[in-house]
Amino acid sequence: MRNFCRTALSFVLILALVAASEAATFINVGTGSTGGTYYPVGAAMAKVWNDTIPDMRANAQSTGGTAQNLSLLSKGEAEIVFADGLYYFAYEGMGMFDGKPMKGLRAIAPLYAEPVHFLVAKGSGIKSIKDLKGKRVSVGAVGSGTEITVRALLRANGIDPDKDIRAENLGLSDTASAFADKHIDAGLTVGALGIAGIVEIMTVGTAELIDFEPAVIESLCKELPYYLPFEIPANTYKGQEKPVKAMASWNVLITNDKLDEETAYRMTKALYEKKEDILNVSSRLSSMAPENLKFITIPLHPGAERYYREIGAVE
Numbered sequence: 001m002r003n004f005c006r007t008a009l010s011f012v013l014i015l016a017l018v019a020a021s022e023a024a025t026f027i028n029v030g031t032g033s034t035g036g037t038y039y040p041v042g043a044a045m046a047k048v049w050n051d052t053i054p055d056m057r058a059n060a061q062s063t064g065g066t067a068q069n070l071s072l073l074s075k076g077e078a079e080i081v082f083a084d085g086l087y088y089f090a091y092e093g094m095g096m097f098d099g100k101p102m103k104g105l106r107a108i109a110p111l112y113a114e115p116v117h118f119l120v121a122k123g124s125g126i127k128s129i130k131d132l133k134g135k136r137v138s139v140g141a142v143g144s145g146t147e148i149t150v151r152a153l154l155r156a157n158g159i160d161p162d163k164d165i166r167a168e169n170l171g172l173s174d175t176a177s178a179f180a181d182k183h184i185d186a187g188l189t190v191g192a193l194g195i196a197g198i199v200e201i202m203t204v205g206t207a208e209l210i211d212f213e214p215a216v217i218e219s220l221c222k223e224l225p226y227y228l229p230f231e232i233p234a235n236t237y238k239g240q241e242k243p244v245k246a247m248a249s250w251n252v253l254i255t256n257d258k259l260d261e262e263t264a265y266r267m268t269k270a271l272y273e274k275k276e277d278i279l280n281v282s283s284r285l286s287s288m289a290p291e292n293l294k295f296i297t298i299p300l301h302p303g304a305e306r307y308y309r310e311i312g313a314v315e
Contacts, residue, residue, distance in 0.1 A: 025263055027058040030069035030081035034062050037192070037282055038082040038251075041111075044281040045080075045253075048274040053266050067096070069254075074102060079259055080267070084114065084145070085226030085249030091298045104256040106301035108268055110292040112284040115230045115248035116149065116220075117198055119187040119207040121179060126186055129157050129216050136166045138175040138187035149224065149249075150188045156219040172197030179206040190249075192284055193236055202237035209237065211245040220247055228295055250295040257301070264303025272307075290314075 029046050032038030042060035049058040061078065063069055069081035070090050088094075093101025120126040126135065132154075139154075139161060140146030147169065154161045161167050168184055176197050178184040187207070191198060201207050209232065221227045230248035234241055253271075255264060271278070271288070278285050290313030293300070300308070308314045 024055045024057045025053075027056065027080055027263075027267075028072070028078045029058060029060045030063045030072045030078040031060050032063060032065045032069075032082060036065075037284060038065070040281050041278060041285060042082060044278045045271065048270050048277055049267055052270045052274060053263075070102065070105075073105075073254070073256055076258070080108065080253065080255050082111070082251060083254045084251050085224065087252060087254055088226035088297050102256070104258065105298050106255050106257055106259075106264075106304070107296045107298055108253040108255055108264065108301055108304045109271055109288055110295055111251040111253055112192055112287045113230055113248035113250050113295070114190055114192050115232055115246040116153065116212070116227075117187075117189050117191065117232070117246065118210050118212055118244075119175075119179070119189065119198070119201060120210055121182065121185050121207050122205070124185045127210065128213055129154070129159065132159060132186055133164045134166075135185040136168060136183065138170040138178060138184050138189065139165075139167045140169065140189060141171040142169045144171070146188075146190045149190055149220075149227075152223050153188065153216075153220045156223040157216050173200075176200045176204075176206075180204060193232065194284075199237060202239060205239065209240055209244045212247065214245075217245065217247045224249075226250075226297055248295075250292070252296055252298075254298075255301055259301065259303070261301075261303040261306065264301045265306050266303075268301075268304040268307040272311075 027049065029042045031042035039060060039062050046058035046060045049056045066083045066086045069078065069083055072078035073081050087105060090097045090102040091105045093099060126132065139150040151161045159165065170178055172189055172191065175187045175189060179201055217229050226249050227247045230246050232244040232246055234243050290308055290311065293313060305314060
């Protein structure tokens with residue numbers, strides 16, 4: 001009899017655990033490398049959701065970044081992912097997604113911008129993209145997203161990056177050193193506002209930020225539609241007293257149309273109501289704001305849209 005009771009109790013406990021598991025909502029968050037911004041911010045978001053949404057089981061997964069995140073999302077191995085401008089190509093079925101458009105992609109929130117910074121050595125006399133002809137120009141590390149963007153930018157403005165300039169494949173830290181050693185005349189680099197390498201360059205005073213001309217901005221935004229006009233606010237960097245005209249791609253928090261509306265609504269609402277908890281991890285997320293929805297180039301998830309409509313951010 002005692003063994004029977006134990007067996008029955010064990011069976012009841014198993015059923016209770018199964019029921020609890022079935023009631024829980026499991027959310028895998030595709031982020032980036034552990035040393036980047038995506039992963040710690042994703043972990044902070046997962047904690048916010050777990051703490052505020054009943055039966056939510058969210059977990060941040062370290063990944064190789066946007067391309068892998070989109071793959072995980074398409075396979076159902078992630079429900080929420082961080083993505084840079086590559087998401088636009090995925091949605092439209094362009095580039096590496098040619099013939100395989102991901103029309104189910106839906107946006108949850110804008111995160112932060114990564115503008116193209118146009119740096120020129122002081123005294124170089126460079127005032128525009130056209131002035132780069134014959135100059136030594138840092139175009140980003142080989143195969144990096146920066147190099148892809150910079151080469152597209154130059155070609156869209158009539159400059160052959162293999163013939164018209166002396167291209168130097170340098171990462172940001174090496175670009176800073178090259179400016180200090182007077183080995184380059186200019187650098188075109190992509191990075192979030194306040195990124196360390198550009199802070200170093202501007203603080204030391206070896207280079208200055210200059211505006212992109214309106215036609216240059218327009219041409220890149222046409223070539224790479226996930227880029228949009230952007231102003232680097234005055235005093236973002238030492239000695240930068242005026243806003244700088246540039247263009248930027250926005251990092252966006254993305255899901256797909258398989259996530260149910262109520263869950264998406266609760267997750268979006270929690271992000272904004274507990275935003276301070278996320279800002280404690282990265283101040284870059286201060287730009288996770290409804291007014292920046294205009295920079296998202298795919299449809300909002302209906303659940304997220306419901307939240308934005310409630311607060312008057314969308315009609």
